[in-house]
Amino acid sequence: MVRSASTRTPERGLANERKRLRAFLWLIASLAIALLALVQIVHQQHLPPANPLVGDTADAVLVSVLTAILGTILGSTVVGIILDEYQRRFSDHADSYDEFLKSEGIISVYRSSQEPRLITAMERAIEDCRSQIVGIGLGMSILMNRLLLMRIAERLTTERSLAVQVLLGSNENQGVMNRIREEENWHHSNNLAYDPNWVEYFPREIRSILELHAGPxxxxxxSVVQLKSCPTLGLLKLDRRYFIFLYGAPSMRGGSQSVWFEIDAGAREGFFNEFLEKYVEFFQSEAIEISNGATGGSP
Known part of the structure; x- marks a missing residue:
């Protein structure tokens, strides 16, 4: 359906209302200035020795009252004009920020994987999944959250078109092992416990829980695959939602201490989705090669 040119959108209606308000304020300010000037001219013409309008004292009181009233009106309209201009400029900036967020598909930002809002958002996204759930990362410790794995398993039993793919780092990759050593060294230097064997048991744990609750x-x-390459970004794609985090310093426990971003996978105008699509495609292609090699198929 083609929208007619006369259709009034809320944004356009608000802009028109602001224009009318601005014009009204300028009209009031102009009238106040004109009346102030008129009062002063009439007052000057009736100063002694000229004949007063009412009386010398009455004229002085009348001029003072009119000046005070008109001055107050003028001051109020000037303040209104200044505030309107400030709001206009702020609104322009706010619109540009909104447009940027919309084009990049940024829906929300979460402090860490420990934030309840993030888990709630992921649960809702899982409930809406119909085609694919993809997790990519070194260990994706957030998937060790049994609640999320249970939700994924439940969705597998109710949505027959859904496929789950978890792609993780391997102890055969030097980059992954370097990261583990860096984390282990930092934790030991600060007398903190650290288990470097997560790279081996995370994949087994995730697979076993999913398969157990989803049924044979x-x-x-x-599909849970340990990659040849080293993931540099933690990502959970739930159909039309990306949840991503950046790996921080060795002192930061992966996604549990990293900022998370929720991104609309359907946004096509920005740069985030283009980058994330290429990232997912690379590791999915690598996972296919690994699976084909393991089953004796051609790459």
Whole structure:
């Protein structure tokens, strides 16, 4: 359906209302200035020795009252004009920020994986999944959250078109092992416990929980692969939602201490989605090669 040129959008209506308000303020300010000038001219013409309008004292009181009233009106309108101009400029900046967020698909930002809002947002996104759930990262410790794995397993049992793919780092990759050593050294230097074997048992744990609760009939739609390459970005794609985090310093426990971003995977105008699509495609292609090699198929 083609929208007619006369259709009044809320944004356009608000802009028109602001224009009318601005014009009204300028009209009042102009009238106040004109009346102030008129009062002063009439007052000057009736100063002694000229004949007063009412009386010398009455004229002085009348001029003072009119000046005070008109001055107050003028001052108020000037303040209104200044505030309107400030709001106009602020609104322009706010609109540009909104447009940027919309084009990049940025929906929300979360302090860490420990934030309840993030888990709630992921649960809702899982409930809406119909085609794919993809997790990519060194260990994706957030998937060790049994609640999320249970939600994914439940969705597998109710949505037959859904496939789950978890792609993780491997102890055969030097970059992954370097990161583990850096984290282990920092934790030991600060007398903190650290288990470097997560790279081996995270994949087993994630697979076993998903397969257990999704049932044998859904095992063929669950894939957990340890990659040849080293993931540099933690990512959970839930159909039309990306949840991503950046790996911080060795002193930061992966996603549990990293800022998370929720991004609309359907946004096509910005740069985030283009980058994330290429990232997912690379590791998915690598996972296919690994799976084909393991089953004796051609790459």
């Amino acid at each position: 009939q859904n095992h063929d739609r669950v």
